[in-house]
Amino acid sequence: MHAITLDAGTLRFRDDYPLPTPGEQESLVRVIQAGVCETDLQLARGYMGFSGVPGHEFVGIAETGGHAGRRVVGEINCSCGQCATCQAGRPTHCPHRTVVGIDRHDGAFAQWLAIPESNLHAVPESVSDDQAVFVEPLAAAFQITDQVDITKSDRVAVIGDGRLGFLSAQVLSLHSEHVTVFGKHQHKLARFADKGQSVATVAAPDPADLPHHAFDVVVDCTGSTTGLGMAVQLVRPRGTVVLKTTVAGTHELSLAAIVIDEINLVGSRCGPFDKAMDALQTGVIDVDGLITNRFRLDQVEQAFHSATQPNSFKVVFDIGSDPQ
Numbered sequence: 001m002h003a004i005t006l007d008a009g010t011l012r013f014r015d016d017y018p019l020p021t022p023g024e025q026e027s028l029v030r031v032i033q034a035g036v037c038e039t040d041l042q043l044a045r046g047y048m049g050f051s052g053v054p055g056h057e058f059v060g061i062a063e064t065g066g067h068a069g070r071r072v073v074g075e076i077n078c079s080c081g082q083c084a085t086c087q088a089g090r091p092t093h094c095p096h097r098t099v100v101g102i103d104r105h106d107g108a109f110a111q112w113l114a115i116p117e118s119n120l121h122a123v124p125e126s127v128s129d130d131q132a133v134f135v136e137p138l139a140a141a142f143q144i145t146d147q148v149d150i151t152k153s154d155r156v157a158v159i160g161d162g163r164l165g166f167l168s169a170q171v172l173s174l175h176s177e178h179v180t181v182f183g184k185h186q187h188k189l190a191r192f193a194d195k196g197q198s199v200a201t202v203a204a205p206d207p208a209d210l211p212h213h214a215f216d217v218v219v220d221c222t223g224s225t226t227g228l229g230m231a232v233q234l235v236r237p238r239g240t241v242v243l244k245t246t247v248a249g250t251h252e253l254s255l256a257a258i259v260i261d262e263i264n265l266v267g268s269r270c271g272p273f274d275k276a277m278d279a280l281q282t283g284v285i286d287v288d289g290l291i292t293n294r295f296r297l298d299q300v301e302q303a304f305h306s307a308t309q310p311n312s313f314k315v316v317f318d319i320g321s322d323p324q
Contacts, residue, residue, distance in 0.1 A: 002319075003110035004300045007051050011044055013298045017053070020106060020114035027065035027117040029072060032320035034058040034108040035133045036307045037163060038223040038245055040101075044304060047246060048103055055109035055317075056101035059132035062120060071123040073135045074115045075273055076100040081118075092270050109297065111319055121273045127280050133316055134167070134287045135276045141167040142279075143271030144242055150175040150217060157181075157214070157234050160221035161188040161201075163290075163314055164244055168219055169199050170285050180215070182230075185310050191290075210234055213261075219244055225251050237261040242268050290314045 003017035022028045035057035043050045056076045062068050079086050079094035086094050100115060101107020123132045141164065150156060156176045158169045161183025169192060173179045180200040183189045189201040204210075207226065213236040220227035223245040231241045232253070241263055258265060279285040292313045295303040307315040 001111040002297045003053050003106075004055070004297055004317075005052065006043060006054050009044065009046055011054075011300050011304060013300050015298075017110060020110075020112055022064060022114040025117055026114045027067065027072075027120060028063045029058075029060040029074070029113045029115060029120070030063055030320070031058050031060040031108050031111060031113055032071070032318075033060075033129050033133045034317045034319060035137070036303060036315040036317070037137060041304065041307060042223070042247055043102065050102060052101075052104075053106035053108075053110045054101045055107035056099070057133055057136045058108035058113065059123060059129050059135075060108070060113065060320075065117040065120075067117070067120050067122055071129070071132065072120040073123060073132055073273065073277075074100065074113075074121070075119040075139075075270065076102065076136065077270060078105055078116050078119065109300075109317060109319075111297075121277060124277070124281050127277065130291055130316075131280050131287055134290070134314075135273055135280065136270075137164055138167050138171075138276035138279065138285060138287070139271035139273045140164065140244070140269065141171040141271065142275045143268050144168060144219060144244070145171060145175055146272060147266055147268055148217060148240055148242060152177045154178065154216040155180075155214065156216065157218045157231075158221055159183075159204075159218065159227055159230055159234070160223065160245075161185055162221065162223065164223075165219075165221035166191060166290070166313075167285070167287075168221055168244060171279075172219070173199050174284065176217075182210070182234075187311070188313065191313070207233070213237065213239075215239065217242065221245055223247060229253050232257050232261075232263060235261075235263055238263070240264040240266060242266045244268050291316055294318050 034055045077092045078098045079091035080096040098105035182204045218231040218235045219242045293315045
């Protein structure tokens with residue numbers, strides 16, 4: 001089958017990659033579309049030391065299992081279901097888990113994907129493929145409000161005007177009337193107004209000029225090692241900083257301010273697919289028009305380059321139309 005592989009930091013298109021063989025309680029999914037996200041870019045830079053087929057944001061058609069014949073999206077954590085962590089209700093942190101396209105589990109940048117059937121969610125007819133490919137990152141955005149109690153009066157800042165920052169700001173604006181986005185790209189910031197969001201946008205000044213202690217909650221969606229330092233500067237004492245992105249680099253930051261100002265530091269990862277799907281189905285969250293670039297799997301170099309460009313927003317691989 002056609003697939004993109006990552007090995008020792010090198011991305012490569014292959015037309016002879018073995019078709020996955022579903023394991024017990026796994027389904028075979030024919031991938032229609034897969035999105036490139038910041039994690040994929042970081043994997044290509046060495047994050048997690050991943051080797052195999054990357055890609056974890058996808059919509060496809062289940063070929064086997066209880067969802068056979070239906071369009072599906074899938075949660076990325078493949079947990080054992082038996083250990084103490086799983087039994088305690090924390091399967092996304094199962095010590096035995098693999099993670100689709102990220103950790104020891106081939107992902108969705110391929111024509112076919114094997115994934116636990118329990119990870120799959122059927123896509124309603126009213127949700128298009130272009131919308132469904134956003135379910136996984138949108139669920140990650142909803143995880144913020146599952147972890148942190150945010151009220152209408154809370155002052156909330158989002159650092160980063162990219163894909164995850166945009167989705168996070170939309171979700172946060174459902175809870176707070178005071179959301180501000182700091183970003184580097186004016187045309188990306190303009191998307192918030194285009195979507196009618198009640199979100200203030202600020203072209204990020206020099207970090208030294210950022211306001212101090214101005215926000216109750218700050219969400220770092222920068223995908224950069226500099227994001228945490230900016231967040232610590234922006235948040236008020238006893239406020240909360242939420243880290244939404246992982247990076248291949250190393251943070252170099254004095255933690256003294258976190259101790260002195262008693263800042264709550266929250267790591268935030270995967271989130272609730274049901275809330276994301278419902279938000280897309282009801283139109284509460286609008287992702288239409290966010291896909292700016294489409295590629296075939298054999299255009300992997302162009303696709304990953306495009307995903308790093310300021311004028312690009314969401315890059316997807318159109319896989320369902322690839323020849324078998």
